[in-house]
Structure formats: structure tokens, C-alpha cells
Amino acid sequence: MSFQILAGSTHISKVPEFLDRVSSVASANGTVIQAMDAGKMAGERHVRFAVQKAMRAFEGNYNSAKDLGIEIMRYASGKRQIEEAFSMGVHEGDMDIVFVIIGGEEEVDRSAEFLKGVIKEKDVMAYSSLKRGLVISQFDITEREIEAAGEELIPDLVIERVALVDVLK
Template sequence: MYWKTVQGTLFIDDLNAFLQKLNDFADEYDVTIQAMDAGKIAGTAHIELAIKKAIRAFESGSNVARDLGVEILRYASGKRQIVEAFSMGMKEGDISVVFLVLGEKNKVDAVLPALDSMVSRIEVIDYSAQKEEAVRGHFRIGYAETDAIGVSRIPDIVMERVSLVDILK
């Protein structure tokens, strides 16, 4: 499946209206759009693994969510429960965002300008020290864990959490 990202920062004053706008774009262009809090993303590999696992879950019939975007969010968040996965979604106020857009290439490419116009484009996917506390908190990464293997391995720990979503109860 073809996918692209749009990343940057934006201000959300009405979360419901914002989410409805994304749903309208998804319907109009016949694509899947999932918005995620970039402050909890540990790099491109994190997103790629979540997409791969969500698609595989749909193909095998083991998906928990009915919507591919929500299934991707569930894996990206490292949470088994959909309701917990939404903690990695959007919220009102200033936020760094990654929009994942999946579908047929021409349809994905067609919606990108509309999403692009919603954000101030800056690179926000890559893991950085500024994300450390948010990522630690979201993925429950303790100091004992990073003391043992090093703070630089936090993205690897996140990947492990994503990989274990289906195994851990």
C-alpha cells in the first residue's frame, strides 16, 4: 500500500471540527488519513513498523479496530486497547503532527496539498532529546531500562513496544 506523511505544527482550537475535516478529506479523496502527535513518534521506522503491523493485522483478520488508521494508531502507540491508543492522537492547542495518508498513489498525492496547507511544515518525525520525556511517559520507559542500555536506544525500545502489542496482555 502506498503511503506518505505530512508533518509540521498547527493549532487546533476545536478538536471535533478538526477531526471532521480530516474525515471529510479522507472521504473526498478515498484515502485513509491518521493524525498522530509527533511528540510521541520515535522516527520514521516507528511509523513504518506500525503501518506494516496494522496492514498485516487486516490481511490476517486479527485487527482490533475497524478502521485502518485507528489500527495504525493502536500499533504506533504501543497500546493494545483502542481507547488507550487515542493518547497518541490529536488534542486542542499547539501540537506537532504527523498525518499518515494511505491509499492508491494518485489519490494520496492528490490530498497532500490540502493537508500541507493545514500545517507549518517542519520536520517533527525524527526522535530527538526534546521528545525524551514525552516518549518515556507514553511508552513507560523507565530510567533503569535506559541506564542499562543507554538513552540513545529509546527509539529501539519504542520499536520493541510496537512489536509486542499483540503479545503483551
């Protein structure tokens, strides 16, 4: 199984309709597609690590969610509870978005081609000071931790939270 990450900005008028369209593309191509809020991502490494952890959980049969996409979001959010993981989901209005597409290589490419028409592709995953507030809030990172580790290591603190999802089960 391969996966691809696609990121950019979009406008979502109605979340249910948007998710239905994404789900239709996934079904038509035999892929798993998970859409997430790029504003809470601490870089591509964060997304890749969450995807790998979720795929391993499914392979090892210790996943919490029945759906691989939801399991990815659970890891990406750094939250143990599935309900809390939805904090990484999409919202109405203008937003930066990340799609994770999983499946066979050709199927992933077909899904990606469709999704490229839904977003304006650009790097919205990279961590920046503009994301600081959302990221430290999403991952419950304290100012004390930031003082100890250093501002530049906030993405590493996020990776640590993703890693700890398994430990906190």
C-alpha cells in the same frame, strides 16, 4: 496500497472540527488519514513500523480496530487497548502533528496536497531529548531499561513496544 507520511506543526482550535475536516478530505479522496501527536513519536522508523504492522494486521485479519487509522494509532501508541491508543491523538492548541495517508497513489497525493495547507511542514518526527519525557511516559520505558540499553536506544525501545502490541493481545 501506498502510504505517505506528512509531518509539521499546526494549531487546532477545536479537535472535533479538525477531525471532521480531515475525515472529509479522506472521504473525498478515498483514502485513510490518521492524525497523531508527533511529540510522542520516536522517529520516522517508528511511524513506518506502526503503519506496516497495522496494514499486516488488516491483511491477516487479526486487527483489533475496525478502522485502519485507529489500528495504526494502536500500534504507534504501543498500547493494546484502543481507548489507550487515543493517547497518541491530536489536541487543541499548537502542536506537532503527523499524518499517515493510505490509499491509491493518486488519491494519497491529492489528500497530501490538501493537508499541506493545514500544517507548516517540518521534521517533527525525529526523536530528540526534548521528547524524552513524553516518549518514555507514553511507552512506559523505565529508567532501569534506559540505563541498561543506553539513552541513544530509546527509539529502539519504542520499536520494541510497537512490536509487542501483537504479543500482548
